[in-house]
Amino acid sequence: MTFHPYLRLAWLLGIAVGVFVTPWPVAAVLIPVNVGLALSAGAPTSALLRTLRKLSVFGFFLLLTFALLPDKDAGDGVWIGLGAWGVTAYPSGAAIAGQMFLRLLCVVYASTAARATGDPADVTRALRGLGVPSRVALAMDATLGLLESAPGGGRRGGGGGRGRNRDGKPLREKVQRYWRAVREADSEMLVSPLRASIARAEARLQEEHPDVEPDVVRDAAVIAGVAGVMLGLKWLKTLPGLPVAPGHKNAVMLPLYILGGELTATPFGATACGLTMGVLAFLTGDGRYGVFEIPKHVVPGLIVDLLHPIVRRLPRSVPLYAAFGTVLAVGRLAADLSVAFALGVPKSFYAWIGGISVTHLAAGGLSGFVSVVLLGAVDTLREIPADDEADPWERA
Numbered sequence: 001m002t003f004h005p006y007l008r009l010a011w012l013l014g015i016a017v018g019v020f021v022t023p024w025p026v027a028a029v030l031i032p033v034n035v036g037l038a039l040s041a042g043a044p045t046s047a048l049l050r051t052l053r054k055l056s057v058f059g060f061f062l063l064l065t066f067a068l069l070p071d072k073d074a075g076d077g078v079w080i081g082l083g084a085w086g087v088t089a090y091p092s093g094a095a096i097a098g099q100m101f102l103r104l105l106c107v108v109y110a111s112t113a114a115r116a117t118g119d120p121a122d123v124t125r126a127l128r129g130l131g132v133p134s135r136v137a138l139a140m141d142a143t144l145g146l147l148e149s150a151p152g153g154g155r156r157g158g159g160g161g162r163g164r165n166r167d168g169k170p171l172r173e174k175v176q177r178y179w180r181a182v183r184e185a186d187s188e189m190l191v192s193p194l195r196a197s198i199a200r201a202e203a204r205l206q207e208e209h210p211d212v213e214p215d216v217v218r219d220a221a222v223i224a225g226v227a228g229v230m231l232g233l234k235w236l237k238t239l240p241g242l243p244v245a246p247g248h249k250n251a252v253m254l255p256l257y258i259l260g261g262e263l264t265a266t267p268f269g270a271t272a273c274g275l276t277m278g279v280l281a282f283l284t285g286d287g288r289y290g291v292f293e294i295p296k297h298v299v300p301g302l303i304v305d306l307l308h309p310i311v312r313r314l315p316r317s318v319p320l321y322a323a324f325g326t327v328l329a330v331g332r333l334a335a336d337l338s339v340a341f342a343l344g345v346p347k348s349f350y351a352w353i354g355g356i357s358v359t360h361l362a363a364g365g366l367s368g369f370v371s372v373v374l375l376g377a378v379d380t381l382r383e384i385p386a387d388d389e390a391d392p393w394e395r396a
Contacts, residue, residue: 002041005126008114015110016291020342024099027106034109041116051108059101066093111282111291127279135216135266138209139223139276142201146228191377194259198225198381219264226260227277250363254300254328255371261304262378270308274301292338299335300328316375322368329364333357
């Protein structure tokens with residue numbers, strides 16, 4: 001079962017807005033509708049169950065917040081415990097948390113249905129028809145092409161199991177090589193994946209869009225290359241999202257926004273990288289919150305475009321970029337919490353999860369080491385040989 005790209009976009013956007021302004025039973029009814037659409041289009045049941053499992057962690061925090069730290073109008077509580085030990089729970093608060101979880105699950109499953117009921121590349125073409133900048137639309141097409149042509153494709157399930165890469169090598173080994181390159185300022189090790197990704201994207205765009213101006217092709221290739229590397233960092237996903245070390249990927253991903261802004265000639269190049277990455281994270285299912293993945297990637301790019309022109313005038317140093325990375329991490333975390341804001345959670349929720357922000361900020365600070373090394377290789381990345389096709393991670 002397939003649907004026109006514009007119809008899929010309209011369906012997704014309508015649900016993303018509608019479920020938050022209509023009574024909660026609407027979301028409860030639309031969940032099985034979206035599940036049915038996804039299944040009829042060939043989406044695997046395991047993927048839908050995996051989405052539910054991931055969201056259940058967020059739902060658990062919602063439940064604890066509303067049931068144990070309610071608003072003043074929560075009504076009477078119920079004492080749960082043995083003797084003098086226990087807590088007061090508020091059933092009305094738990095019910096509100098359940099309604100919010102249903103709304104979020106409905107939007108995410110609508111995202112799954114939108115991806116499954118047609119070619120994801122068609123959605124990017126529809127976005128271009130709706131006024132999305134050509135560089136971004138072309139970058140989305142090019143990135144999807146990179147993912148589809150990569151060994152094992154760009155879909156989930158291509159790994160060799162937890163803790164191992166597609167080639168069967170331990171992920172720990174690759175992580176150790178990466179950080180050894182950072183420690184030794186080995187820029188070649190770090191930029192090789194990006195160089196190969198940009199070269200493939202540029203060759204693809206030149207072949208498929210010969211009528212597009214070279215500078216547009218170049219910027220689109222850079223954006224696609226950065227987004228492709230971000231999406232390809234599956235070897236770093238060795239930890240679950242919450243509550244273990246959330247935000248640990250900031251140490252690697254935040255410098256890529258900075259590099260994307262440096263390598264693109266168009267204004268707001270880092271924002272374009274973030275927009276591309278956010279939309280593709282949604283389209284490929286590489287995220288927990290469906291369309292809410294988009295602002296999580298756009299905000300760091302926008303901060304880079306606004307502040308990095310000032311930061312780059314200062315002497316380049318690890319402390320400087322560690323501080324800048326922390327600012328980017330704050331922006332990314334704030335955008336990530338937009339899910340909670342959209343759901344209307346009480347202020348106590350933000351206090352409850354405040355502790356997990358430590359790893360987000362710490363990883364942002366660590367990104368300064370990577371940023372300094374990558375920025376030292378900007379000139380070499382501006383001259384990229386078209387035949388750089390090998391898998392750079394296998395050379396190390």
